[in-house]
Amino acid sequence: MNGFLNRMSYSAPRRHEDGVLTDREALGSIGADEQNRRDVLTPGNRFLGRVVACDGYHAVIAAQAPNGETTLTELWSVGRLVSISVGQNRVVALVASMQSATKAWDERDANLFHIDVELMGEVHAEPDGREVFSAGITRYPYIGAIAHRIRHADLRRIYDGNAGDSCAIGELTQDETIEATIHVPSMLSKHFAVLGSTGVGKSSAISLLLRKAVEADPKLRVLILDPHNEFAAAFPDMAVTVDPDTLELPFWLMRLDEFAEVIFRGRPAIPEEYDVLRETIPEAKRAFRGGMEGGLLRRQIDRAGLTADTPVPYRMTDLLAQIDERIGRLEGRAEKPALRTLKSRLLAALDDPRYRFMFTTGAVDDSFQEILAKIFRLPGEGRPITAFQLAGIPGEVVNAVASVLCRMAFDIGLWSEGAAHILVLCEEAHRYVPADAALGFLPTRQAIARIAKEGRKYGVSLGIVTQRPSELDPTILSQCSTVFAMRLSNLRDQEIIRSAIPTASSSTTTFLSAIGNGEAIAFGEAVPVPMRMRFTRLPQNRLPRPHQHAEEGWVGTSKPLDLGVIVARMRAVSGPDISAFQQRYEATERQQATAPGILDHIEGQTEAYEPYAPAMLPGMPQSPSDNLFANPQLDRFNSLRRQILSGDIDGEPQRDAGLRRPPGGFSRKP
Template sequence: MIDGQETGSDSASDRDRRDVLTPGNRFLGRVVACDGTKVVIAAEAQNGETTLTELWSVGRLVSISVGTNRVVALVASMRTATSSWGEAANNVFLVDAELMGEVRMEAEGREIFSAGITRYPFIGAIAHRIRQADLRRIYDSGLPDSCAIGELTQDETIAATIHVPSMLSKHFAVLGSTGVGKSSSVSLLLRKAVEADPKLRVLILDPHNEFAAAFPDKAVTIDTDTLELPFWMMRLEEFAEVIFRGRPAAPEEYDVLREAIPEAKRAFRGGLDGALIRRQAERAGLTADTPVPYRMSDLLAQIDERIGRLEGRADKPALRALKTRLLAALDDPRYRFMFAAGTVEDSLQEILSRIFRLSGDGKPITAFQLAGIPGEVVNAVASVLCRMAFDIGLWSEGAVHVLVLCEEAHRYVPADAALGFLPTRQAIARIAKEGRKYGVSLGIVTQRPSELDQTILSQCSTVFAMRLANLRDQEIIRSAIPTSSSSTTTFLSAIGNGEAIAFGEAVAVPMRMRFTRLPPNRLPRPHQHGEEGWTAEGRPLDVNTIVARMRAVASPDITGFQQRYEAMSERATSKPPGILDHDASSGSQGFEPYSPSMLPGAGMPESRFGNPQADRFNALRRQILSTDSGPDRRPGGGTPRKG
């Protein structure tokens, strides 16, 4: 038998029997040095035989007898005493091992494993192969809601188990280089999580559009064609990130948005004659961050009011630039998920229910595909989703648990604070630091842990470290793993695909394990990759379709909105505000028109910004009314023009 596996005539009783001084059965060697965390074991391979040395392997566990207790140690390194090997000689070799804990007898006669050590090995203590029963005790947490996610690398007959509530309540991370099986492992973990917690709802931020294929029976997919995330759900910083295309906002334009958006929200809530409702909304403290609907036409009306329609246009380039940005965003087909809705309405309840699967319907997972969203606004979308996830957990009072899984998390919370988008970083950090109180969990997946904000990573109490070749990434893992088992990271660059070193709250002790392989129909894969219809030569190439998608010809039709906007602008400059008409039918289809209360001179004396053009209109009107302006007279005196 080698390392707990039966070979030849070995049986379970042979495997667990300890013949103290019989080399090759269970006896391996004796302790020759020991400190608080490590031991050195001396062993001998007689006559150049390697049978005994095959029982030692870096990363395996061994036992050391100390009275009635058995101290468990992890093999960290091996070497011969002379740095040479004699083919027919007795070769002495030394094994360095780290102390992991001990198996001891309880008062009632039950044996348990403890991570602490009550009696340290003495010089000459016998080291032997670990019993299979002890391996089971070590890696069995003994807690309810534990589930198997694979098997131990040391003994494939023993299941590798995790405690799902501990993994979710204190967050988790899956780290590994490209191609080592991260996505498959994450899919397995998510399946185990939703099976263990019926209240759990999972939101996957999927930048590669690959997780939808992994959950055909448990997930709904939201992509650029089905995404509806209205602009009015965004906070001011998020909306500015979209309007300014990921660049820093101009301070003057940003200030105008902060002042104008609340006015647009009051107009939407107040309607034509809703003065009382408007006053209630003002008392409620509407701000630019309050998630209530408003019309883009009302926002543009506010900007036009500040620009002025009769004079001084050239004096306000910042306002005109802001108006141009808003119209450009409305006309950009890539932003149709924000502006495509023809009529603005309060659909927050329906949107939250759809994205976070609040009604369940047997599909608790949402695969939110980000690949088709413009790169300059992905961070803003991620910020909205993470912020809403925390709010749902906070205000549902435990009725629903939410898990936000961030694939390629270093994009959203990079180590360099100057990079990324601050609201996204703050939203994810809030989940990491406070989410456990409200049932909101965070899952971090990345191939470059060194580029991830270490504050976020430190909040993940369970880590699955897969193969990592980069030395900086390995150092990050070493800093996170318990000191007593730091040698488990020494072979991170050499473990196989699908293997991982799991450590943290969800496992009893750090373990090297191999994830269960998923069937092909449950493996993550990019959209259309591996689907039926592929041939050995691939799909027929349709260049027209490629070009059409690049140009996003299915853009939102805002022609009606533009025509009404221009018509109302012309009407506002050609009539005194007191007799300004309102086309009530203009909002029957397409984008809604201005709210009349937002147009210049339409009865907003409370506006703190004033209305100088309306004052000029009214002065002109009073002059007309106070002058003899019969059919033969013109305003301002003089005689009528003949002919």
Template sequence: MLNNDLHRSISAGEQERRDAQKIGNRMLGRVVACNGSHATIAAVAEHGDTDLTELWSVGRLISISVGSNRVVALAYSMQSGERQWAEGEDTKFHIEVELLGEVRVGHDGREEFSSGISAYPYLGAIAHRIRSADLLRIYDAGKNDTCTIGKLSQDESIDAAIHVPSMLSKHFAIVGSTGVGKSTAVSLLLHKAIEADHRLRVLILDPHNEFAAAFPDHAVVIDTDTLDLPFWLMRLEEFSEVIFRGRPAIPEELDIMRDLIPEAKRAFKGSDSGLMRRSASEKSSLTADTPVPYRMADLLALIDERLGRLEGRSDKPFLRALKMRITSAINDPRYHFMFSNNTIQDTIMETIAHIFRIPGDDRPISTFQLAGIPSEVVNSVASILCRMAFELALWSNGAIHMLVVCEEAHRYVPA
């Protein structure tokens, strides 16, 4: 609902203004303390009556009258003065609220909600039940093309609506304790998002393999059996996490990889079979982080070459250890999705098409199941996928809308 619609439906607001003059109807308490972000409200439950206290609960919005404006606040803590309740006697209690914004009268005479506060509550200011019209203004997306996802818990006569383009134009998080329904909320939002934006592509990093069931007709499942993620897409830091199995890298071995990986990339670029020597003038600006294909066989051959040299004997223990680490990773079946034969060639187009659903074929969602990936390389895999998603969205010049959903991001996104 737009703000001008609220302005036209003024009769309910006028009625609430008349009710506001009846202190017993909407008054909840008075401000007894206030700073730049919080306020304390004192209230009294007469004769132990709980009708007033039912209006106070953590998570509810209230409003505080300040002149012609109404400051909107969220209750987050409450307690009785003596931490006890006496039946039949007056009970005083205090409510801590967070100041969120205010409903003010604009230059055109219309009331609108703003997240800023022009005048803070004074001591003795009246706190009262928030008006339904104010709730509408607070949750009004200001757009016509919104999607309804439910009802407001504080007033179930009001739709909870989102504007998908505005939501997806910025980072956002869904937080809550275990069991409150975060995954259900994410699934609902994604269903609404793909309905509203047909160009949207969604990649879900799913550590519990739970989201595939929520999108049986709109998603493909990607796991270690159906994934070919080329190892050469990794940066040196990410590749070292694989080789060292999540442990800190040995500096000498890391330096060797930093020198030899560009040589292996140049060898692959210059010839499709075996190593190919090139003069210094012919060498390109490849680095260990450049996403260019290379063969593990070429990298191991370069290590063997250094082992056969007469000089640099102090490096040989590190060369042997590095060769053993690389060989062990290549032969580990858990890393087959990175080191299979399919990952040697430049298959980046096929990888992008498969993971990011281009074309979508009526299934714009990819659920990337992380449960089967070794824990020590989950960080690296997530890093590659997020980097690819960013580059794809950037270089498509807006043709592709990309959304990456990180379920339990704290498990694989460094702090």
């Protein structure tokens, strides 16, 4: 073996018995200058070594470094592409690993080493004489085939963006003079993911990809779920910003499970209260419909049945009135505690200033069309991107908001019949679709999964951004046909990438932990072969950054610190404007309070009983001696009511309208 390796650099190739062209004859079809550069079998020239082993997807190349020099070994580095001559074709291979044959290095003599390469494809000539690259291999390397440095022209052929919808997003790490291009329609139609640790440049890469996507598809509308409020600065000329102060997402747009997520503050819903909402919300919607004098909305509602999930307006006053009506019924005493608790939850949500985006003065207007036009930029009016800032929205509501947005994005693509192209970009996607099915919010997971599985049919695309691929639902990641893997130091995250990348390029994941900031391994439908590339650096004024940060960063900012403003924002003193609701609800309460009732029989009664008094709950003692929380007024009322109904006191009971005080007063029978 050593003798063969020592002679192979100086002996000329020979013709095989089966008529296959020798290496010299195979190289004779190219120009003289090109042939001179790569046909001279001299170490350090284009000749690198010969194939000594090969199988279906990788090969081993033996090479020699004469006189202890490292000039030749510098040409072999992990991640570089090389060529192997096979007849008139040139097989393209990726260097996966290399090692010295003797596990040592001689400073004065020749050193032998072996290089493991993965076969990527081949460059071959078309019938018209053009040379093109294809991912398939028609003729595999034979033992002794020459391996050489890849031509600059072949690199261009491999990564050539000759398709009309391809665009450059950076340059190759191996040759910075060659642009790294992607096919935008393939990236969007089959979804994409950007994966990388914190600080490696994911946000900058996303900003660049979105700009290229919008330029390639003018019909595209982009919705960014931005949990860090940083993308608005990256698109000052292309995006509108939706934050908690400008957001209008009425409560009636939510489905029942989404509305329950808000009311129960992210905790599991109480079954009894959930069932009440399921029954009373349709009634509130019918009450709102009854208040409309005809119109398109009423005709549409009449044609379709109303459920708790139907996205039509209703008033919170009507919903609370339905609950109050159930509380006032004589039957169903067992469900009254649940009804009162549910009513308290609804009132607490109304009073919470963080929920102002749901309960505004115009929340009961039929503004569905205006909301869709604003959030999804239909029409875009020159700004096709919406940066949806989620940082100021309560954590227990974020999942419900994300569910509503993703669900509406899919519905727009479905019912527009291809007229709208929408891209939903989920930053920190592992929050919404975690790998653990017990975590997260099920409707959000279902909405995103529906886009991932069916969105391509209706022009709805999904972009996934995360720093922890191992914590992301593998089903969602498997639907992303184009992946940009940036630096990942976690071994579990690297395993996820290794399982997603094609087998013929799996070695590219071995240096994921060592690539620099702004670099990525791109593979999938949008690129012809996996490539190591560096994203183009955006100008400073187009880089994502939180809006609080000055352009010069943390250091050097001159903005004064005002603790009063900080405290005011933390307390959210500017609560939601629910004055109109309060006026309607108080009027209803006064009307009910002035109605004749059984409490009129109690002389001197001026205060209403406490609705949450423990004595009113089922199973609680009614005697003051048995109850530490006794209510004397309530005891007096119960005793008087029992006497009247039993006939011990003169007077005719009137169960429906309430008992009236007789002209002669109350008197006991003899």
